[in-house]
Amino acid sequence: MDVLRTRRCWIFDMDGTLTVPVHDFDSMRRELGLPQGVGTLEGLAALPAGEQARLRPLLDEIGWRYVELAQAQLGAGELLASLSARGGRLGLVTRNGRRNTLGTLAKIGLAEFFAPEDVHTRDDGAPKPAPDAVLQLLRGWGATPEDGVMVGDAVYDLQAGRTAGTATVLLDPVGDSAWRAIADLCVRDLRELHGFLS
Numbered sequence: 001m002d003v004l005r006t007r008r009c010w011i012f013d014m015d016g017t018l019t020v021p022v023h024d025f026d027s028m029r030r031e032l033g034l035p036q037g038v039g040t041l042e043g044l045a046a047l048p049a050g051e052q053a054r055l056r057p058l059l060d061e062i063g064w065r066y067v068e069l070a071q072a073q074l075g076a077g078e079l080l081a082s083l084s085a086r087g088g089r090l091g092l093v094t095r096n097g098r099r100n101t102l103g104t105l106a107k108i109g110l111a112e113f114f115a116p117e118d119v120h121t122r123d124d125g126a127p128k129p130a131p132d133a134v135l136q137l138l139r140g141w142g143a144t145p146e147d148g149v150m151v152g153d154a155v156y157d158l159q160a161g162r163t164a165g166t167a168t169v170l171l172d173p174v175g176d177s178a179w180r181a182i183a184d185l186c187v188r189d190l191r192e193l194h195g196f197l198s
Contacts, residue, residue, distance in 0.1 A: 004167055004185060005197055009143045010083050011134055011161075013152030014094040014101060017171050018190075019108060020071045021153070028062050039156070041095055041127050063100040072108035073171075075191035080113040082194060091118040091137040095156065098123040129159035134166060151193070155179045169193060 034043035092114050094101050098121040105111040120133035150161025153171040161168040170183035180186050187193045
């Protein structure tokens with residue numbers, strides 16, 4: 001998809017996209033007492049308000065354990081540096097919490113690429129697959145969805161980008177994701193994406 005090479009607004013998922021995947025979501029749901037087979041945030045949202053308030057700090061605590069394990073994906077720094085050098089705008093939209101997100105970016109050495117106001121977490125509004133954060137970033141940059149690309153490794157990322165009207169890139173290391181059909185471009189890793197854009 002050659003049109004990606006001309007797009008100037010790049011929005012990334014974090015966990016499993018900029019980082020090597022380490023989250024065990026089934027284990028997280030068990031620890032939180034949430035049902036399997038649904039997203040962690042969706043399972044939490046289905047609970048009464050009081051129970052949500054009790055579990056949210058625990059979710060953040062569990063998430064912090066993964067911050068300590070975080071490693072950057074191969075090629076992440078080089079890709080972000082290249083996009084930035086050509087005048088690209090860089091944003092991040094994650095279903096993680098703000099403290100854990102900023103901690104992860106610092107741990108993996110990529111914080112310099114994202115202005116704080118261009119980092120959107122579940123603490124800042126409706127989480128993906130809602131397109132709100134993607135659209136907010138684009139508006140803040142004076143851009144349109146036709147200028148944007150959403151890059152991620154999960155269906156929530158693709159759905160958020162699609163609904164917002166951006167192009168979508170799926171990070172699919174094995175090459176057999178069930179979500180390939182709703183991505184404009186599928187790559188096995190960020191080095192492949194960097195090579196495609198070069």
